[in-house]
Structure formats: structure tokens, C-alpha cells
Amino acid sequence: MMRSTAAVFLAMVVVATPLLASSQPMPAPPAPPTNNSRLEKAYVALQALKRAITDDPKNLTHNWCGPDVCSYYGVYCATAPDDPCARTVASVDLTHGDLAGTLPEELGLLTDLAVFHLNSNRFCGTLPDSLRSLHLLHEIDVSNNQLSGNFPSQLLCLPNVQYVDIRFNNFCGEVPAAVFEKKIDALFINNNHFEFTLSESFSKSTASVIVLANLPGLGGCLPSSIGDMAGTLNELILLNSGISSCIPPEIGKLDKLTVLDLSFNNITGTLPDSIGNMKALEQLNIAHNRLSGEIPESICALPHLKNFTYSNNFFCGEPHRCLEVPHIDDRQNCIAGRPDQRPGEQCIEFLHQPPVHCDAHGCFAPPSPPPPVYAPPPPVY
Ligand SMILES: *[C@@H]1O[C@H](CO)[C@@H](O)[C@H](O)[C@H]1NC(C)=O
Numbered sequence: 001m002m003r004s005t006a007a008v009f010l011a012m013v014v015v016a017t018p019l020l021a022s023s024q025p026m027p028a029p030p031a032p033p034t035n036n037s038r039l040e041k042a043y044v045a046l047q048a049l050k051r052a053i054t055d056d057p058k059n060l061t062h063n064w065c066g067p068d069v070c071s072y073y074g075v076y077c078a079t080a081p082d083d084p085c086a087r088t089v090a091s092v093d094l095t096h097g098d099l100a101g102t103l104p105e106e107l108g109l110l111t112d113l114a115v116f117h118l119n120s121n122r123f124c125g126t127l128p129d130s131l132r133s134l135h136l137l138h139e140i141d142v143s144n145n146q147l148s149g150n151f152p153s154q155l156l157c158l159p160n161v162q163y164v165d166i167r168f169n170n171f172c173g174e175v176p177a178a179v180f181e182k183k184i185d186a187l188f189i190n191n192n193h194f195e196f197t198l199s200e201s202f203s204k205s206t207a208s209v210i211v212l213a214n215l216p217g218l219g220g221c222l223p224s225s226i227g228d229m230a231g232t233l234n235e236l237i238l239l240n241s242g243i244s245s246c247i248p249p250e251i252g253k254l255d256k257l258t259v260l261d262l263s264f265n266n267i268t269g270t271l272p273d274s275i276g277n278m279k280a281l282e283q284l285n286i287a288h289n290r291l292s293g294e295i296p297e298s299i300c301a302l303p304h305l306k307n308f309t310y311s312n313n314f315f316c317g318e319p320h321r322c323l324e325v326p327h328i329d330d331r332q333n334c335i336a337g338r339p340d341q342r343p344g345e346q347c348i349e350f351l352h353q354p355p356v357h358c359d360a361h362g363c364f365a366p367p368s369p370p371p372p373v374y375a376p377p378p379p380v381y
Pocket residue numbers: 001005033034035
């Protein structure tokens with residue numbers, strides 16, 4: 001059936017070509033005659049995208065002609081979820097296409113799209129606002145492009161989106177707190193130009209993976225409410241994110257966390273013992289901070305810990321148990337008897353600094369007054 005439709009379409013194009021040749025600029029090809037309005041809309045959307053692509057060095061869109069959008073490279077059709085008789089475009093995947101261009105508003109016509117993967121291309125401009133119409137969208141990956149503009153808040157309107165990957169682009173401005181309040185499974189926003197301060201709203205996230213790395217405009221502290229994410233959080237990457245202050249002991253509640261990377265920040269204080277309660281932890285990286293004191297033995301005793309990197313801090317001691325972790329990196333600390341430590345002067349200078357006050361950064365809620373201690377009156381005889 002698709003073939004006969006294509007033949008009709010082809011005939012039209014052949015007839016239309018001489019007319020098109022004389023008209024400037026070239027108008028959009030006419031929508032093909034088909035009685036599946038979903039595929040007609042998809043045709044309009046994909047042709048608009050093809051026109052917005054300015055460079056296609058791998059000829060990926062070479063066969064993006066005619067009404068049979070389901071045969072286009074990178075376009076996948078499936079039965080419409082709400083109509084067992086209708087085919088519709090369910091996925092567009094142009095990953096590693098090296099395509100240059102912009103993303104047109106017409107993409108909002110792909111209303112049945114569940115998966116949209118454009119990573120590793122050269123798309124620039126903003127994400128079209130019309131993406132808010134993609135009510136079935138489950139995964140969007142536009143990472144590693146040259147997209148810009150503010151945080152694409154339209155993605156937060158999508159009821160079914162679970163995987164949002166916008167890392168390695170030029171997005172800037174504030175990250176709305178709503179991003180952490182939305183029910184989403186994985187959030188990758190690293191390597192953009194966002195400016196925001198980690199706040200309590202961060203802990204409302206129910207994502208299993210959060211990557212906020214390499215956002216030098218980020219700042220703030222790890223909120224003590226971080227333990228609220230215990231039910232869901234599996235990987236937390238906050239590498240090079242301008243975080244200061246201390247690690248709150250409540251982090252120990254994250255007993256499903258397998259990967260924690262807090263490296264290249266300005267975190268001070270000691271490592272809380274409670275990290276030893278994070279039973280699922282496999283990878284722990286706290287390198288390149290200003291942490292000090294002793295490494296708690298409970299951490300090195302974690303049953304699944306494979307890689308513990310704490311180089312470039314000011315730790316002064318580590319239990320022998322730590323040397324049994326399959327991979328550790330303790331270089332550039334102040335640990336006596338270990339190779340490749342900081343020069344003695346640096347360690348002495350550090351020790352002479354005023355003591356760390358974790359609440360001095362103004363990020364932690366003021367400590368609640370201690371509960372009144374009930375002291376029974378002395379017995380009177
Ligand atoms: C339109 O759909 C009907 C059934 O729904 C089918 O019989 C007919 O052939 C289709 N026409 C075209 C042009 O595809």
C-alpha cells in the first residue's frame with residue numbers, strides 16, 4: 001500500500017519538477033497523499049528537519065524523500081499506541097551523524113515520538129518550543145551538539161519523559177528548580193554554561209542518575225536533605241561543580257548509591273563515618289578537594305568498593321584496610337609513610353589554617369536546639 005502511495009507521490013514530483021525549477025525560493029514539497037494523518041504530519045516535520053540541515057557529510061538524509069517516512073534512514077515506525085491500525089513514527093535516531101543545522105519547530109508534529117536521539121551532531125540554535133507537544137516522549141538525547149539558549153524548560157512539561165540528556169552543549173542561564181522536582185529517571189546536564197546554586201530542591205529529585213559535572217557556574221553546598229534521595233539515587237556525579245562546604249553526614253543514607261563523584265570541588269572538613277553505611281558503593285571519588293583528617297575505616301570496609309580515589313586532599317591518615325581496596329589513589333595528601341605525598345610545608349601550612357566551620361558557608365540549616373534533657377530531680381527522702 002505504501003508503495004502505491006509512493007508511486008502517486010513520485011508521479012506528482014515528476015510533474016511538479018519543471019514548475020519548481022522556475023519558482024524561487026524552493027517551496028516545501030507538498031504533503032503526500034496518504035490517509036494516515038500521523039505519517040503526513042511526520043512527513044512535514046522530517047522534511048522541515050531535512051531543509052534545516054545545512055551539512056550532511058555522511059549523506060544520512062539521502063533517502064529522506066517521498067511519503068514513506070518509515071523507510072527514512074534513522075526513522076523508526078511502530079503501531080500507534082492509541083490505534084492498532086495506524087503506523088506512526090516512534091523513534092528518530094541520528095546519533096553520531098555529524099549533521100549541522102538547526103532544529104525546526106515542525107518537530108513538534110512528531111506527536112507520537114517516544115525516542116529522540118541526536119547526540120554527536122553539530123546542531124545549533126535552541127531546542128524548539130514545540131517539543132512540548134511530544135506527549136509520549138520517553139527519551140531525549142541531544143548531547144554533544146552546539147545547542148544554546150536557556151535550560152529547555154519545555155522538556156519539563158512532558159508527562160512521560162524519563163531520560164533527559166543535554167550534556168556537552170552551550171545551554172546557559174538558570175537551571176529551574178523544577179528539574180529536580182520532576183519525576184525523571186536520568187538527568188545529564190553536565191558540560192554546559194549553566195549558573196545555579198545547589199539547593200534543597202536538589203534533594204527532591206527521584207532520578208537514579210544525576211550528572212551535573214563541569215558546570216563551573218554551579219555553586220553551593222551538598223544539602224543535608226541529600227539523604228532524602230535514598231530510595232532512588234544510584235549514581236551522583238558532581239565533579240567540578242564549584243561545591244564548597246562540607247559533606248553532610250546524611251549522605252550515608254544513600255544506600256543504593258553505587259557511584260559517587262565529588263572530585264574537583266572545594267569541599268572541606270572531614271569525611272563522615274556514615275559513608276561507611278553506603279553499602280552499595282562501588283566507586284568513590286573525592287579527589288581534588290580540601291578534605292582532611294583520617295579516612296574512616298568503615299569506608300574502606302564497604303563490601304563492594306572497587307575504586308576509592310582521594311588524592312589531592314589533606315588527609316593525614318588512612319587505616320591499613322584501605323590498602324586492600326582493589327584500587328585506591330591516596331597520592332598528594334599528608335599521609336606519613338605513603339609515597340607521593342604533598343611536601344611537608346604544604347601540610348604544615350594547612351594545619352595552621354583556622355579550623356573549618358561547616359556551617360560558615362550559610363548552606364546548612366541552623367542546627368536545631370538540642371532536645372531538652374530530662375533530668376529527674378534527685379530523690380528526696
Ligand atoms: C485508506 O485507508 C483505507 C482503509 O482504512 C484503505 O482501504 C485505502 O486503500 C487507503 N487509501 C490509501 C490511499 O492509502
